[in-house]
Every structure is written in C-alpha cells, then in structure tokens.
C-alpha cells in the first residue's frame with residue numbers, strides 16, 4: 001500500500017490544546033535548546049540594519065517561533081494549514097498575559113539574545129501587533145517573500161511520503177529571498193505522534209538525509225542532533241535535528 005500523504009490526515013481536527021499540554025505543558029530542556037539555537041541563528045540574520053519580515057511554517061499550537069523572532073521582526077507571519085490551530089493561535093495571542101510556559105520560553109530567548117537588546121518583560125502586546133495568521137499550505141508558499149523563515153516539526157511531521165517531505169522543504173527554503181536565513185527543527189527517529197488518540201505521521205530521517213535535502217536550496221548548512229535518546233519523552237519525540245542555513 002502507498003504511504004499516506006499530507007491530504008490523508010485530518011488537520012482541521014487537530015486538538016490544539018491537547019497538543020500544547022502534551023508537548024509544551026512542562027517545558028523540557030530540549031525545547032530550551034531549540035529556543036537558544038533559533039535565537040542564535042536569527043540574531044545573525046541579515047540585514048542587520050533593519051527589522052525583518054519573518055515567516056514560521058506549520059506554527060501549530062506554539063508561540064516558540066514568534067518568541068524567538070520577535071526582537072528581530074517587523075512582521076511575524078504564521079503559515080498554518082489547520083483552521084483549528086489558527087483559531088487557537090488567535091485566542092492565545094489575544095491574551096495580555098502569556099501563559100507561564102510562554103513566559104518561560106521568552107525568558108530563555110531573552111537570555112539568548114543577551115545584553116544590548118531592549119526587550120520587554122511581557123512581550124504579549126508586541127507579539128499581537130506584529131503577528132499575521134495565514135491559513136495556508138506549505139506547498140503553496142509564495143517565493144522569496146520573507147527575510148527569514150523558521151519551521152519547527154512541520155515538513156517531516158505532515159506526511160509519510162519522502163517526495164512530499166522534499167517538496168515541503170523546497171517550498172520552505174524558497175520562501176525567503178536569496179541570502180535569507182533558514183532555521184528548522186525536525187523530529188529525529190520518529191514514526192509518528194499521537195494527539196487525542198489520532199496518529200499523525202512522521203518520517204524517520206537522519207541528519208545526513210536532511211542535509212542532502214537542503215543542499216539543493218541553501219548554503220552554509222549546519223545540522224545538529226539534539227537530545228537523542230532511545231525512548232520516547234513525549235509521543236513520537238525522542239530527540240531532534242536542528243538546521244540552519246541561508247537560502248540560495
């Protein structure tokens with residue numbers, strides 16, 4: 001039987017609050033490392049003399065990408081396929097006080113930015129003012145429309161098909177202008193993840209396979225394996241692969 005593709009899963013039934021509780025309810029050290037990696041890459045994103053248009057693809061029920069990019073961003077665009085997740089993000093961004101988990105990740109991000117950045121104690125208003133929520137598919141991203149793009153657990157977590165994974169990575173990489181910064185995290189050694197009793201897909205990829213996929217689209221690619229263990233810490237999660245590069 002052919003592997004199931006992106007269209008074979010019920011993304012509009014995604015249980016956003018359950019996902020949030022399951023993956024971010026109790027922040028894990030690996031999440032902090034993701035924030036630190038992303039901030040370090042975004043800090044160096046060019047150009048340095050103006051704020052950037054930053055995209056996050058497959059945002060889902062997470063504010064981590066927005067929190068990491070906020071200090072560098074003029075505009076933060078979430079490009080998310082699921083209406084349920086868009087509705088959750090809208091509700092979450094309407095809060096004047098962020099939930100403790102997002103406060104935690106903001107503190108980790110602020111520390112990673114370090115001295116010399118005038119960052120607010122509470123980023124809720126700035127997040128809301130800069131954010132744009134777009135319901136759309138990664139496969140339909142416009143080309144060269146952003147200065148920098150992030151993608152956390154999307155291209156490998158939306159399909160069982162290798163050709164779709166590669167098309168998703170290509171679309172992500174091409175969404176930024178040449179020279180723009182790419183930041184991505186991928187599930188390592190995962191076959192899928194369960195949210196509210198529904199099994200979502202994942203492709204089991206090596207760091208080398210990810211590097212190969214991006215070699216056609218990016219320069220200066222750096223790939224790091226983070227927190228790889230031999231058991232699941234959360235459904236479908238036993239470590240991750242982090243990637244940075246610049247779009248060609």
Ligand SMILES: C[S@@+](CC[C@H](N)C(=O)[O-])C[C@H]1O[C@@H](n2cnc3c(N)ncnc32)[C@H](O)[C@@H]1O
Pocket residue numbers: 006011014023057058059060061062079080081082085136137138139151152153154157158
């Ligand atoms: C594993 S979740 C990752 C969520 C979040 N980025 C995180 O780091 O926890 C995968 C996300 O990809 C979204 N997604 C599924 N198909 C998509 C598509 N074709 N284009 C964009 N996003 C998609 C899902 O709705 C979900 O939010």
